[in-house]
Amino acid sequence: MDKKTEEFYVRLKEELSNTSLWPSEYLYKFIVPTDQNKISTIENAFNNMGAVIKTTESKTGKYTSVSVDVTMKNPDAVIEKYLQVSTIEGIISL
Template identity: 80%
Template sequence: MDKKTEEFYIRLKEELSNTSTWPSEYLYKFIVPTDKKKIEEVENAFDNIGAVIKTHQSKAGKYTSVSINVTMDSPGDVIEKYIEVSTIEGIISL
């Protein structure tokens, strides 16, 4: 992880700590190339933790947005999931 990304996660953790009480619901939003395997990788990262997952394909069908609403225990857990899915090729975290 580069320094800029690391600093982003540190700021995000501070903001989440200051603006929410934990455990708390958190909404993740990602964009991935429309590829069944990549979409499944994102979904599998949130499997068995009570996540509500919604997908929507772009008009041209090239990309799929994945929205995941899930209760997380702490800001650290939120960031761990971002780091986990960041290894998926072509994923964009919003």
């Protein structure tokens, strides 16, 4: 992980710790090139967690947005999921 990415996650953890009581609902938003394997990989990362997952294809069909609403136990768990899906080629985390 590069320095800039590491600093982002440190700031995110601090912000999450200061603004929410944990466990808490957290909304992940991702954009991926429309590819069922990539979408499935995101969905599988949240499997058996009671997550509500919504997918919306772009007008051109080139990209798909994936929203995942799930209860997370703490800021570290939130960041762990971001890192887990960050290996998907072309993913953008919002």
